[in-house]
Amino acid sequence: MAQRKSRTDRRIDLIEAARRAIIRHGIDGVQLSHVAEEAGLTSGAVLYHYPDLSELLVEAQHAGMERFYEQRLRQLATVTDPVRKLVMTIRSGLPTGPLDPDVRLLNELGGAAGRNRVYGVLLTSLYDRQVSMYQSILDTGAALGVFRLSGDSLSLARNLVALEDAYGYRITARHPVIGPDEAAELILSYARTATGNDLVA
Amino acid sequence: MAQRKSRTDRRIDLIEAARRAIIRHGIDGVQLSHVAEEAGLTSGAVLYHYPDLSELLVEAQHAGMERFYEQRLRQLATVTDPVRKLVMTIRSGLPTGPLDPDVRLLNELGGAAGRNRVYGVLLTSLYDRQVSMYQSILDTGAALGVFRLSGDSLSLARNLVALEDAYGYRITARHPVIGPDEAAELILSYARTATGNDLVA
DNA sequence: TGAGTATTTGAATTCACGTTCAACTAGTTC
DNA sequence: GAACTAGTTGAACGTGAATTCAAATACTCA
Numbered sequence: 001m002a003q004r005k006s007r008t009d010r011r012i013d014l015i016e017a018a019r020r021a022i023i024r025h026g027i028d029g030v031q032l033s034h035v036a037e038e039a040g041l042t043s044g045a046v047l048y049h050y051p052d053l054s055e056l057l058v059e060a061q062h063a064g065m066e067r068f069y070e071q072r073l074r075q076l077a078t079v080t081d082p083v084r085k086l087v088m089t090i091r092s093g094l095p096t097g098p099l100d101p102d103v104r105l106l107n108e109l110g111g112a113a114g115r116n117r118v119y120g121v122l123l124t125s126l127y128d129r130q131v132s133m134y135q136s137i138l139d140t141g142a143a144l145g146v147f148r149l150s151g152d153s154l155s156l157a158r159n160l161v162a163l164e165d166a167y168g169y170r171i172t173a174r175h176p177v178i179g180p181d182e183a184a185e186l187i188l189s190y191a192r193t194a195t196g197n198d199l200v201a
Numbered sequence: 202m203a204q205r206k207s208r209t210d211r212r213i214d215l216i217e218a219a220r221r222a223i224i225r226h227g228i229d230g231v232q233l234s235h236v237a238e239e240a241g242l243t244s245g246a247v248l249y250h251y252p253d254l255s256e257l258l259v260e261a262q263h264a265g266m267e268r269f270y271e272q273r274l275r276q277l278a279t280v281t282d283p284v285r286k287l288v289m290t291i292r293s294g295l296p297t298g299p300l301d302p303d304v305r306l307l308n309e310l311g312g313a314a315g316r317n318r319v320y321g322v323l324l325t326s327l328y329d330r331q332v333s334m335y336q337s338i339l340d341t342g343a344a345l346g347v348f349r350l351s352g353d354s355l356s357l358a359r360n361l362v363a364l365e366d367a368y369g370y371r372i373t374a375r376h377p378v379i380g381p382d383e384a385a386e387l388i389l390s391y392a393r394t395a396t397g398n399d400l401v402a
Numbered sequence: 403t404g405a406g407t408a409t410t411t412g413a414a415t416t417c418a419c420g421t422t423c424a425a426c427t428a429g430t431t432c
Numbered sequence: 433g434a435a436c437t438a439g440t441t442g443a444a445c446g447t448g449a450a451t452t453c454a455a456a457t458a459c460t461c462a
Contacts, residue, residue, distance in 0.1 A: 202458085207459095244450075
């Protein structure tokens, strides 16, 4: 028998297991048995904690998203220079490679968000928060005179996040030429014209 | 009994039916019975033409993609002015609204491309062709002296397609603020700095 | 027209999955 | 340490989907 755990601990495990199962089988392809296998439990045990699989899937997506976002914020807090902040943030929004689990998970939402309102809301809220993140970097840099913005910071921030998203898809789809480094450079080239700064940290 | 059709005609029908089924249920959620229902046939009939459902799904994705791309090319051929070409192309890469079937279909590929090599190749090839399309517009405009490019045309084109992709996701996810018009304006703002042209047709 | 062929159906079969639940086990409490 | 509680298992059951195939139907062309 699998190690017995408290309700809360097991739920955390299951959310992690669901995350892995979604990445492996797709958000519309995950089955109860997949989650059970990832967690090292039987289907019955999963059902004991989550009588409705779809709720577990939503929680898994939610948790993955929060982790991704919080991680970026935390990293951002370690520096003050707007130039370094911007460069670092661009980098942290891209997958480390085609297998990056955080981005793989987020990518699963893309299609589902068009069919499922909950997923649509989740994805939209992540996008908006990331935009705010970039916007505050841009505004700060402009206020300090380091950046000379080529347009309103909201539009620039929206485009920066959009580029991140799109290159995330390209990288996980294994584009033969566009990897993490190339994508970062492409986004940076936009960021340079947007800020009027060379962005060499 | 459903109207009897020739092998080729029926296969075309089935590809269309599969397209609709994918949009409705997700690429990993489609079932044989969904396709049969969309086509007005029984599962057996579908299986008679496509013994393997996954092959039909790939064909449906492939067909949808080709149609999307050809449509853009055809539209592009109707004008010569680089400025109008660019503006029109940006517009034609965005969904008409959250329900746009062509973009909804493409979006289904995003997640699957990370798991399934065939889908990854399909999606990558579409991306690359769209990049070429933009690149040729940019190069022509530059040669005519209409555009003063802010960087190499390949990078600019890659970013333009990336922005289209990303806003396609935002729109189908029903972002409350970013609709087709707003997305077009955001991409245009990038295109303006990229080309040094006001892009007013 | 009639024989032959291609397409479609519907029923039978098999399989895989979700769901339920009694029994078991390992902690927890008194 | 006995009674209780919470977590887990495994087997049984029901459902629905894929698959198979003989029979029915519509088309082709000699």
